[in-house]
Amino acid sequence: MYVDLGSALDATPGVSRDSLERLDDQVATAHDRIEAGRNDHDHGYAALNLPARVDLDAIRSAVAPFADAEAVLTVGIGGSGLGAATLANALAGPDDPDAYVLDNVDPEHVARLLDSLPLARTAVNVVSKSGTTVETLSNFLVVREAMADAGVDWTDRTLVTTGESGNLRQLADAHDLPLLSVPDGVPGRFSVLSSVGLAVAAIQGHDLDAICAGAADTADGLSGSLFETPAYAYGAATYALAARGATTNVMMPYAERLETFAEWFAQLWAESLGKDGLGQTPARALGATDQHSQLQLYRAGPREKVVTLLRPTHRPDRPIPETDLDGLSYLGGSTLGDLIDAEFGATEASLAASGVPAIRVEIDGVDERSLGALLYGMEAACVLYGELAGVSTFTQPAVEWGKRAARGLLGGGDVPAAEAVEDRASLRIDP
Numbered sequence: 001m002y003v004d005l006g007s008a009l010d011a012t013p014g015v016s017r018d019s020l021e022r023l024d025d026q027v028a029t030a031h032d033r034i035e036a037g038r039n040d041h042d043h044g045y046a047a048l049n050l051p052a053r054v055d056l057d058a059i060r061s062a063v064a065p066f067a068d069a070e071a072v073l074t075v076g077i078g079g080s081g082l083g084a085a086t087l088a089n090a091l092a093g094p095d096d097p098d099a100y101v102l103d104n105v106d107p108e109h110v111a112r113l114l115d116s117l118p119l120a121r122t123a124v125n126v127v128s129k130s131g132t133t134v135e136t137l138s139n140f141l142v143v144r145e146a147m148a149d150a151g152v153d154w155t156d157r158t159l160v161t162t163g164e165s166g167n168l169r170q171l172a173d174a175h176d177l178p179l180l181s182v183p184d185g186v187p188g189r190f191s192v193l194s195s196v197g198l199a200v201a202a203i204q205g206h207d208l209d210a211i212c213a214g215a216a217d218t219a220d221g222l223s224g225s226l227f228e229t230p231a232y233a234y235g236a237a238t239y240a241l242a243a244r245g246a247t248t249n250v251m252m253p254y255a256e257r258l259e260t261f262a263e264w265f266a267q268l269w270a271e272s273l274g275k276d277g278l279g280q281t282p283a284r285a286l287g288a289t290d291q292h293s294q295l296q297l298y299r300a301g302p303r304e305k306v307v308t309l310l311r312p313t314h315r316p317d318r319p320i321p322e323t324d325l326d327g328l329s330y331l332g333g334s335t336l337g338d339l340i341d342a343e344f345g346a347t348e349a350s351l352a353a354s355g356v357p358a359i360r361v362e363i364d365g366v367d368e369r370s371l372g373a374l375l376y377g378m379e380a381a382c383v384l385y386g387e388l389a390g391v392s393t394f395t396q397p398a399v400e401w402g403k404r405a406a407r408g409l410l411g412g413g414d415v416p417a418a419e420a421v422e423d424r425a426s427l428r429i430d431p
């Protein structure tokens, strides 16, 4: 992962080189805390030890029964779905089993997806660290029933990844299902480089060693200076920009295969840093597509954004055919890759021209090693940002209120939060 802060230097809000040099002392101190947390395998920091600790052979043997799969259905939400989806969508090859994620409880969507799947040749990858997440468990019950209705023995088609206790572990033990553990001390949104994110990649036949090697390279490169560590440069610059008013971070990959990565990044950034009235709101965009929908706002709207422009520097290409169509002959001899790279550079320059900070993030390609480096790099960037901001990066207490209320509304116990839902203020305008 390569990071270029050039287009964030003289922007408004912006960071000067001097301010980054002053901030680098805090980065050194934060790095020491991060290293201490890693050495003690403390909660959260333990995620940054995964490249060296994940048991790839255990993952390979757990997924071995699914070598015949034509489709992989991950039933998991948040960090229990986004990691697997990011790797699957980025690395999917023409002969790989198709990968799907059931991470919502929209009944019509669930029914349509199940109707479209070859259930007898589908591997069901049910993932929940807590083993209690109602959306995941409800969806799994529906999937299991659909398999039974289709005459498919779900115990032959199901892999479970979960924590040390909970409903799913009991179910796996009761039916002797292939079982993988969510490593201790690793929050969901930091678990992509564990069995949580790697099981589907294994079923699809991707090179797990290369993914972990890319991550390990980035881990080995962590140092006490942002000027030597791209991940820390990204974390420190986004932190400094947020402190100066850039409270929205637009993650804009210039590759369709990285679109789901932007979703993964959104959970990482929002759930880790959104605390104590602080945080930087992640927004997902796609380049070049959203140049034609969002860029107007980024350039001429409220000055509260930094735009992260992400691209692979090497990708398969396709020539643009010669044409005599008016105004297009200049494209003769160019490729779509030339065009999207020109758009990338032009968008960065257009943001700089209007004083909007942008950060360029590049990876060598959309391949296993580069993805391992990118995912680990963004995790380390997030941890550093959290250290600098002084927030508790590895918890997410604010999500519990809504869960309790929903449970109360469904009769899952007498919950005051549910009453608050009933008593909500309303100013309804009917047509």
Ligand SMILES: O=P(O)(O)OC[C@H]1O[C@](O)(CO)[C@@H](O)[C@@H]1O
Pocket (backbone or CB within 6 Å): 077, 078, 079, 080, 127, 128, 129, 130, 131, 132, 133, 136, 188, 189, 271, 396, 399
């Ligand atoms: O893996 P679990 O326990 O099902 O949780 C799923 C997701 O829900 C959250 O706890 C938020 O509600 C996320 O942090 C987590 O990634």
